[in-house]
Amino acid sequence: MRHFLITVAGVLVGLCLFAVLTPFVLLGVLTGASRPTPTPDHAVLALDLRGGLTDQSSQSPLAFLGGKGQSVLSIEQALRRAETDDRVKGLYVRLPEAGMAPAAADELRLAFKDFRAHGKFIAVHSQGLYAEGVVTSTYELAAASGDVWMQPGAPFQVTGLANEDLFFKRAFDRFGVVADYQQRYEFKNAVNPYLYDDYTPAHRTAELSWMGSVYDTGLAAAAADRGKPVAALKALIEAGPYGAEDAMAKGLIDHVGQAKDAEAEVLAKAGDGAKLVDISDYNSQARQGGGFGPKIAVISAEGAIMTGSGGGPSPLGGETIIRSDDISKAFYDAIDDKNVKAIVFRLSSPGGSDTASEQILAAVRAARAAGKPVVVSMGTYGASGGYWISSDANEIVAEPSTLTGSIGVFGGKFVLGPALAKWGVDARELSVGGSFADMGAAGQAMTPAQRAAFSAWMDRIYNGFVARVAQGRRLPPARVAEIARGRVWTGEQAKSLGLVDQLGGFYDAVVRAKALAGITGEARLQTFGGGASPLEALQRALGLQSWVQTMAGPDLAADPELRALIQTARDARLRAEGATVLAPSYFR
Numbered sequence: 001m002r003h004f005l006i007t008v009a010g011v012l013v014g015l016c017l018f019a020v021l022t023p024f025v026l027l028g029v030l031t032g033a034s035r036p037t038p039t040p041d042h043a044v045l046a047l048d049l050r051g052g053l054t055d056q057s058s059q060s061p062l063a064f065l066g067g068k069g070q071s072v073l074s075i076e077q078a079l080r081r082a083e084t085d086d087r088v089k090g091l092y093v094r095l096p097e098a099g100m101a102p103a104a105a106d107e108l109r110l111a112f113k114d115f116r117a118h119g120k121f122i123a124v125h126s127q128g129l130y131a132e133g134v135v136t137s138t139y140e141l142a143a144a145s146g147d148v149w150m151q152p153g154a155p156f157q158v159t160g161l162a163n164e165d166l167f168f169k170r171a172f173d174r175f176g177v178v179a180d181y182q183q184r185y186e187f188k189n190a191v192n193p194y195l196y197d198d199y200t201p202a203h204r205t206a207e208l209s210w211m212g213s214v215y216d217t218g219l220a221a222a223a224a225d226r227g228k229p230v231a232a233l234k235a236l237i238e239a240g241p242y243g244a245e246d247a248m249a250k251g252l253i254d255h256v257g258q259a260k261d262a263e264a265e266v267l268a269k270a271g272d273g274a275k276l277v278d279i280s281d282y283n284s285q286a287r288q289g290g291g292f293g294p295k296i297a298v299i300s301a302e303g304a305i306m307t308g309s310g311g312g313p314s315p316l317g318g319e320t321i322i323r324s325d326d327i328s329k330a331f332y333d334a335i336d337d338k339n340v341k342a343i344v345f346r347l348s349s350p351g352g353s354d355t356a357s358e359q360i361l362a363a364v365r366a367a368r369a370a371g372k373p374v375v376v377s378m379g380t381y382g383a384s385g386g387y388w389i390s391s392d393a394n395e396i397v398a399e400p401s402t403l404t405g406s407i408g409v410f411g412g413k414f415v416l417g418p419a420l421a422k423w424g425v426d427a428r429e430l431s432v433g434g435s436f437a438d439m440g441a442a443g444q445a446m447t448p449a450q451r452a453a454f455s456a457w458m459d460r461i462y463n464g465f466v467a468r469v470a471q472g473r474r475l476p477p478a479r480v481a482e483i484a485r486g487r488v489w490t491g492e493q494a495k496s497l498g499l500v501d502q503l504g505g506f507y508d509a510v511v512r513a514k515a516l517a518g519i520t521g522e523a524r525l526q527t528f529g530g531g532a533s534p535l536e537a538l539q540r541a542l543g544l545q546s547w548v549q550t551m552a553g554p555d556l557a558a559d560p561e562l563r564a565l566i567q568t569a570r571d572a573r574l575r576a577e578g579a580t581v582l583a584p585s586y587f588r
Contacts, residue, residue, distance in 0.1 A: 039087050042274035044266050045282055047075065048094040053104055054320075055348035055379035056302045070280070072104050072379060073300070073346065076111045076506060078283040083118040088282075089270035090121040092263060095142055097126070099133025101380040102214045102401030103491070105141045107505040109221060112144040121269060123147040125262040126253075128154035131241070136161055136218040137401070143222040148253040149262040156247035159240045161215045163207060169197040176419035180445050181412030182455060184462035188408035188486025206487050210403060213490040217400040226251070294341045295524045296513050297334035297372075301327050301345070305352025305360070305385045322349055324356035330529030331363035335370045340526075342373045342517035344509050345393065351384030351406065354461050360389040361468065368394065373516035377509035378402045378500075383488060384409075387499070388465060392472035394516055395501040397509040398491030405494055407469055408486025409461045411454070417443035473498060 049070065057071045082088040091112075112122055122145040129135050129150075139158045142148045150156065172179060172194065179194035186202040199207070223233040228251070236250055247253045255262070267274045301322040309325035334340045345364070367374050376382070376390040378398035383406035390396055398404055417427045420443075427443025439450045446454060466484055470477040475498055483489075483497050494500040502508060514523055 039085070039277055039282060039285070040273065040275045041087050042271040043088050043277045043282075044270045044274055045078065045082060045088060045091045045279045046094075046276040047091060047279045049096050049100070050094055052096075053100060054302065055101075055104065056300045056320075056346065072107050073506060074283055075108060075279060078279045079111045079115045080507070082282065083115055083120065088120065088277075089274065090123070090266055091115060091145075091279075092266045092276065093122065093124040093145065094259065095124050095126040095129070095138055097128050097130050097132075098138070099135040100137050100141070102134050102137045102140075102218065103378070103380045103399040103403070105134075105137035105218065106221070106399035106401050107379070108141055109144040109225075110505050110508075112141070113225075116146060121147070121266070123149060123262055123266045125149040125151075125259050126154065127151045127259070128244075129156050129158050131157040131159060131162075134161060134214065134218075136215060136222075136237075140218040140222045140225075142253075143225040146225070147255070149255045149257055149259075150244040150247065150253050151258060152244055152256050154244045155241055156244060156252060157241040158237055158252075160238060161211050163211060165193055165199070167193045167197045169193075169195060176422060178415035178418070178445060179412065180415050181410060182458055183410045183486065184408050184458055185485040187488070188406070188410050191410050191412070194414075209493070210488050210490050213492050214401045217490070217492055293339075293522070293524060294517070294519050295337070295339045295526050296510060296517070296519075297330075297337070297340045297343045297528045298525050299327065299330045299334065299343060299345050299528050300347075301360075302348045302379070305349055305356045305389070307353055307356040307359070322352065322356075322360075324353075324359040326529055327360050328363040331360075331367050334528045335367055335372060337528075340372060340528075341519055341523070342375070342513035343367055344375050344377055344506070344513050344525075345390070346377045346379065346506060346509075347386055347390060348379030348381050349383070349386035349389075350381045350403075351386055353385065354388070354409070354465075357385040357388040361392060364389065365392050368392070373513060375509045375513040375516065377506045378404060378491065388468065391469045395509075395512050396499070397502045397504050397512060398494060398500045399505060400490060400492040400503050402491035402494075402500075403488050404491060405483070405487055405489040405497075405499055407465055407480070407484035409458055409465065410486075411458060413440055413446075414442060415445045469499075 047070070051070065054071045055073065057074045079091070082091075116122060124142045124145040124147065126138075126142065126149065129138060135158050169179075171177075179191065181191045181195060183189075183191065186200070187206045189200070189203040189206065192200060192203050196203075219234055219237065220230050223230040226233065228236075236252060240247075242250065242252070244253065244256045248256050263276070267276070303320035303322050305322045305324065307324050309323050309329075331343070334343050364374050373395075374393040376393040376396045378386075378390070378396065380402065382390055382396070382398060382402055382404040387404055387407060420427055427441070429438045429441040429443055431438040431441075435447065435449050436453050439446055439454060466477060466480050469475070469484070470480045473480070479498075483499070489497065489499065491500055491503055495503055502512065510523075510525065514520075
């Protein structure tokens, strides 16, 4: 027994030392890893898009452990700096083999064109463009470079745009699962795969509409950059697929060669002694927030919108969440800073909680009331709850392919009782209080009274959404009701409907913010908000707090903080899948 206790004590001491010392070791590694490499006099920035692309940079101080993640904004910032940096001669890009987010391609296309307008060159290399995802957007970005390389024998499968949805209704019927959901209204189709076995007319109309807009936008941009009539490029594209050699013969690309061949050419073009510099390394040299004069606050938000605070991505990377307390605090901090004259709110969100959205919208309104104009810059998404929080900004800037609108709501639950009964599992409910108390029980469908109360709740949320958009966009409520009904629009379509003010990217939003604030000349961009400190993030990553609690003796299963964390993670997963039983105010 004595040896056992000694062993246990040794293990606990070892865990304690590991928990306490490891954060500081990793901080040292992080500090060393983030030390920028000097830029040579003849540099070509290297951008590899094959590892994926987010809209905004990760707030995690440990993101580097999972590789060098790229974001649209970080790439834009690097190219913006490099435009006037005489050491940087050009940009070399490795293209993804599948599709990319259309709005990301729109925004990076503008950045590429601006970079080239400053006398810099760009070359891109592809190891094949496969018919996966929105590959037309990848080609749109390639065309903006002016110099497109492709590996010999690689496929050029840019032939159109397709989207596939899986419908579960017949499987649910077979196993006795009932999707007891309501929508506001017919275009709010996130739960249609659970309710039907095929596209409804509204679902089909909405998807073909935004898909057609994205396809036309990408083709028009590529045609302009390749110097071809749109109709001619469209005919060429749709007659494919091609091999790399045929694609070059038809003028769709410029060179056939290995990546090493393209790299050698760009380095030769940059001059003697030229070297490739990873764009993230170059960007790490940037400084922000110094100096004096008027400031424009930049507040960034990406992901599903939820209440609370401190619920960003895992310190090691992962799906991001927009927490309403954090974003609201960033707005109020910008309001309190007397040097902040305007706010650019960079947003990429498909939706989320109505109460969280309302909290953020209140902060947007507070900024306007304080005399600080707010300009929203939409990334890939600005839809549903993402549009709710944008609706009362001074102006909204979106990319042509941004998916926005989706002014609507859905909610409900899966009824699992009949399915479980087939396996000998009986769901029984007990409740006290009003008849609505057990509405969320999975064992049975809603009663008529519950369904009526639930429906009234959905109507209140939807009508409130419409009213906020009408007020913020200065549109008649009847007009908003006509273009709402849960329908998704692209930025191109939304502009013609009055839901968006201008098509463009982040720096176009900055220009508008300066104009609205009456700022002439240069203004400083300063980020407000952000993740935890490096030490806090490391503690979270290593579970330091939980380890200390474990060694102190409490039962983890009874720890309310841990239980809340588990419940939050579960709810986030359910909401993302549209499967929550208690989310009638969910927008996605």
